[in-house]
Amino acid sequence: MADVLIVLASKSDKDVGDKARDMLRQFGVSHEVAVASAHRTPEHLKTLVQNSTAKVFIAVAGLSAALPGAIAAHTTRPVIGVPVSGKVSLDALLSVVQMPPGIPVAAVGLDRGENAALLAVQILALSDPELSKKLHEHRKKLEEWVLEDHKALSKD
Amino acid sequence: MADVLIVLASKSDKDVGDKARDMLRQFGVSHEVAVASAHRTPEHLKTLVQNSTAKVFIAVAGLSAALPGAIAAHTTRPVIGVPVSGKVSLDALLSVVQMPPGIPVAAVGLDRGENAALLAVQILALSDPELSKKLHEHRKKLEEWVLEDHKALSKD
């Protein structure tokens, strides 16, 4: 009964998927990882999505990044797409973000698994005050890191 | 007490904003429209975001599309960014989607105000079964339109 389902197009996208996973763990958000291909296993993908009770999907995908859109085709729950950098990079990014009207995908930046996870957390936090509090603390921490760097470098 | 706040970078982005508005109306989702510029009115933008009780922000922005990121800097609620097409187009798209770690923006396609709205509806529907039902019906309608076109064209 995971809140987030992370779907990888192939094992080679594991690194980007792990960034999402680590972030979700940090927030204590329940999640599962799956491997499914829009092109090689369309039936497996469909079953996976339709049987999943996840509230948010994170789709990690490299070239011809059809995966996020293919997931969005089988659900009306939010789908977050993470393009993976490669030989061209723009191909993955454009495939993820340029969706037809009616079937949105929420694209994050190239290889930004952690931002996909944070976006998922932001969505879940809308009805989970505890999670919302954790998000504020996380943002605070980011701020503190910058301020520490500021102190270190401005004294240089 | 609107659920969605649509923020335009300038009046010239109204057309794209209206696509979002029309879709939200169609779903009966409460929403407000604001104009605020990350560069010209940073204080107004900050106040707007921090005082808003909206659950989801939709930021429509053209040139140097800093608006979605600037909103995301002031909230931990989900921010959906709509790049607006122009002389280069890639500049707006890349500025919206390529965010630093920790501050995600959910990018949708160029000028896709309607998809930004649908994404917002999908997010709100996670805790609103009525809305979720409407989403299924909307998806059904999209399907029917395709099937009608199929019938018309395959008989041609």
Place this chain on the structure above:
Amino acid sequence: MADVLIVLASKSDKDVGDKARDMLRQFGVSHEVAVASAHRTPEHLKTLVQNSTAKVFIAVAGLSAALPGAIAAHTTRPVIGVPVSGKVSLDALLSVVQMPPGIPVAAVGLDRGENAALLAVQILALSDPELSKKLHEHRKKLEEWVLEDHKALSKD
């Protein structure tokens, strides 16, 4: 019992589809037109492809041109993808041509419905000597048109 199935992602791609159709008619190749969307009607698309007895598929698709790949996912018969030009153009082209290993799509140029049809004819002609002869005649005609233009312009 058409030899070629032309699939449009939406009615707005009809012009590019018609270029394919006209070329197939010219060669007397049996064909059908269908409308199906990888994202809006994945089930309809799957049924369409799996029930079709077409030998070759031509998929015409615009932005986030997932259609050719989605068809290729449901068949091992050749799929020809036609990217449609738009605001960015490169997005459609890259989505069609950059497929993962194992699931090829035969991409032709932007809006080149006629070339998709010719490629289909070339494929069918491998086991149809009559069609092969027509292809040679068509190529001859192209040549003659160039030579006529040459005569006209070099006398200018």
Place this chain on the structure above:
Amino acid sequence: MADVLIVLASKSDKDVGDKARDMLRQFGVSHEVAVASAHRTPEHLKTLVQNSTAKVFIAVAGLSAALPGAIAAHTTRPVIGVPVSGKVSLDALLSVVQMPPGIPVAAVGLDRGENAALLAVQILALSDPELSKKLHEHRKKLEEWVLEDHKALSKD
């Protein structure tokens, strides 16, 4: 009497050609490899293509990838073009896919020699039921690999 002729623009494209070769071997499809340059040996290229009895041509070519088109200019049989990645990459891809009306090339993705071979196999399988069966088995194997990865990673 090979069914497929793989043409390399130069020895430096051998790696991409070998991906095509390995795949054809796997399917037991007869094939030959040739080196010919559209610019350095146009006569050799022409003779090669016109004397070949291959049913399908696979042209592997890097920058200013004129080779696939130059082959297509001498035959009405299907020509599959494989752009090779390099300093710009887009140059090879665009040169292969953007062909003038009347002379199609079936472009596959950057460096995707294996997909070019699979496309050739799909074309040949149209009149070879044995090959068609092998294609289904190959697709099945791809599917199983994904499912194995799914099992491995989802248990992690």
Place this chain on the structure above:
Amino acid sequence: MADVLIVLASKSDKDVGDKARDMLRQFGVSHEVAVASAHRTPEHLKTLVQNSTAKVFIAVAGLSAALPGAIAAHTTRPVIGVPVSGKVSLDALLSVVQMPPGIPVAAVGLDRGENAALLAVQILALSDPELSKKLHEHRKKLEEWVLEDHKALSKD
């Protein structure tokens, strides 16, 4: 016995070819215009180039602009390539300029037929003092035009 042969890939490139023609006329340089396609009439193109006594070739060509390179393949005389702007534009430009080692093409800017002609004139002028003098006068004229504009606008 023209000094320059202008080759168009098709009649649709006539406008760009005419810019070259007008410039050559202005310099009194003998020239001819031909239409030949690298893909549709490779034999005609070869015969044309090999029978031509032109000292310099100007090749005007649009998408996947293989024409300049195809001419260069049949001669060791200088070939000037003019990419023609279109849906992508970069495709023509990159195809013309990115040639393999050993077979150079002298690329000029998009649609710059006049610059191709000037380059041809510069080449011919190396062994024609009269032409060289005309080139200096032409450059002088360009300079005067700028100075006139300067006078007009700086008084505004």
Place this chain on the structure above:
Amino acid sequence: MADVLIVLASKSDKDVGDKARDMLRQFGVSHEVAVASAHRTPEHLKTLVQNSTAKVFIAVAGLSAALPGAIAAHTTRPVIGVPVSGKVSLDALLSVVQMPPGIPVAAVGLDRGENAALLAVQILALSDPELSKKLHEHRKKLEEWVLEDHKALSKD
């Protein structure tokens, strides 16, 4: 009381910032370094800019390079933006240079911290004859370096 404030978006941009620093040191221009993020510490950034008495700001920023624009939003003093190269590079460059009317940023080339510093020096030199003299000497040195290289290589 530094004349120039160098702002880094994060510690990872230190190398580019150091190029600016070294150049300012060379000219004896007083300067300070700060770390501030448009997205993670918008308040800190605002305070920093509004409290600074620097005459010129240099903003070094990578991904979604909103930093220069965010600084420009809080001051009417000149802001020089340095895009940092990365996976796409064009994203940073376009984000920095494509600003909306009314809020200019002076963009320099990718990773060109030293040019940002020189531009700052040029600006400060307008009211500092000593600095202006140093600039001429620096330009002279650049010239001499080229002339030395010329001597070395032309004798080769």
Place this chain on the structure above:
Amino acid sequence: MADVLIVLASKSDKDVGDKARDMLRQFGVSHEVAVASAHRTPEHLKTLVQNSTAKVFIAVAGLSAALPGAIAAHTTRPVIGVPVSGKVSLDALLSVVQMPPGIPVAAVGLDRGENAALLAVQILALSDPELSKKLHEHRKKLEEWVLEDHKALSKD
């Protein structure tokens, strides 16, 4: 004795130059307009720049936008470059912004003559308190325009 010299590469760039001019007029900053080409009138350009007593140069340039750099080569005063949009647009933008180390150009966005002027005003304002005050008022006005649009649209 103008403070700003606006240099156009040709009369066809007048529209973009006029945006700069209008803005400078609005601020009461003395300025002159000149036409000079880096390629057609290098001597005129050099004389113009070296004889000018302008404190800041604004260079407006389209195709192969060498003008800003060519001006920067003859002065150590600040040069602001305005790329002009055209068939490719990226070519002008990249030519203006990507300068070699030692010779910075301050690039502003495509066609942004008004921002070039504002940048010049910001530079001049460093030693002119009156101008600085006017800049604050101008920024205030921009802010008010946004707030008016906000009022109008949020009531819609």
Place this chain on the structure above:
Amino acid sequence: MADVLIVLASKSDKDVGDKARDMLRQFGVSHEVAVASAHRTPEHLKTLVQNSTAKVFIAVAGLSAALPGAIAAHTTRPVIGVPVSGKVSLDALLSVVQMPPGIPVAAVGLDRGENAALLAVQILALSDPELSKKLHEHRKKLEEWVLEDHKALSKD
């Protein structure tokens, strides 16, 4: 009294220049190498070009590749520009090839020093039958290399 003058924008472009040099040596064409910068030493560049008796100029240039155009501004003899690959690569290529009307530069591919030299040889060969013969032999050699590779690989 060299026939060709190779101009490098800086010592860092020496590798590309050496490719040109080696090719010219191979053809026994007299040549000299110079270093000159369009931006750092405009006077030195002008003197160099105006004093040179070279028939053809080869300009090698990286970032903001203004060098070829700057040379063309001072001569009506043919100028061949070699863009050098770098962080973006397209910037150098576009700066070299996209010249304004009236001042052509003959662009060759990225880093293609050898092709620049061959183009120079082709130009010089127009009035040098000996050189023309050598060009044919060189082309023959290129052809033989391809045929040898063909023999080696087709037997594999």
